Amino acid sequence: MDNSTTTANLDEYKLLNEKIINRTTIIHNIWNCSYATVAAILAFAVSSDNIWLFPLVHCIIIPTLLIQTQQILTIWKTQAYLSVFFDNTEFHYENLRSEFNDKIKKSKNINKVTKWRGTSALPYIALSLAPIVCIIIKIINDYCSREFNIITFIPLAISLIFFILVLIMRVVFYNVSIRENYVEIWKALK
Numbered sequence: 001m002d003n004s005t006t007t008a009n010l011d012e013y014k015l016l017n018e019k020i021i022n023r024t025t026i027i028h029n030i031w032n033c034s035y036a037t038v039a040a041i042l043a044f045a046v047s048s049d050n051i052w053l054f055p056l057v058h059c060i061i062i063p064t065l066l067i068q069t070q071q072i073l074t075i076w077k078t079q080a081y082l083s084v085f086f087d088n089t090e091f092h093y094e095n096l097r098s099e100f101n102d103k104i105k106k107s108k109n110i111n112k113v114t115k116w117r118g119t120s121a122l123p124y125i126a127l128s129l130a131p132i133v134c135i136i137i138k139i140i141n142d143y144c145s146r147e148f149n150i151i152t153f154i155p156l157a158i159s160l161i162f163f164i165l166v167l168i169m170r171v172v173f174y175n176v177s178i179r180e181n182y183v184e185i186w187k188a189l190k
Contacts, residue, residue: 009086013082013086016078016081016082017082019074019078020075020078020079023071023072023074023075023078024075026071027068027071027072030064030067030068030071031068031123033064034060034061034064034123034124034127035123035127037060038057038060038061038127038130041053041056041057041060042054042057042130042131042134045131045134046134051135051138051152051155052155054131054134054135054155054159055131055155055158055159055162057127057128057130057131057159058128058131058159058162058163058165058166061124061127061128061162061166062162062165062166062169064124065124065166065169066169068124069169073178076178076179076182077182079179079182080179080182080183080185080186081182081186083183083186084183084186084187084190085186085190122170124166124170125163125166125167125170128159128162128163128166128167129163131159132156132159132160132163135152135155135156135159136156138152139152139153139156
C-alpha cells in the first residue's frame, strides 16, 4: 500500500467517523426537541382540561421517530462499511478508533447517560405512553367526580392505536438483521 493510498484511506476513515458522530448528535438533538415539544403539548392539554389534545402528542412522536430511524440506518450503513473495508486491512486504525471514542466521550451534545442508546426507540415508547396515562388519570378523575362521559374513551383509543403503531415501528426498524444485511451487502460489493 503506497503512501497516497494510505493517506486517502485515513481521510476516508476519519470522514466516515465524523459522519457517525454528526448523525449521533442529530439523533440526540431530535430527542431533545421531541421531549420539549411533547412536554409543552401535554402541559397545554392538562392546563386547558381538553382531553382531545392528548393524542396530538403522536403528531410529534411518529415523525421524529421516522427521522431518527433514517439517521440510525445511515449510521448502521456507515458502520457496516467501516467494518468491511477497514477492519480487515493491513492498515491498523486503532489510534483513529481511540480518537473517535474520545470525541464521542467529549461531545457536549450527547448526554453521558444516553450515549450510544441512539439506536433505541424506547424514549419514544415512553413518550407515547404519557398521553395514555394522562387520559386514564382524567377518566378516573371524571368518574370520581361523577362527570364521566363515554366520549372520553375516544381519545384513549386514538392514543392506544398510535402507541401500538410506535411499538410496531420499533420492532420493524430496530432489527439487528438490518445491520447484518448491510454488512453482507458491503461484503458482496467488495
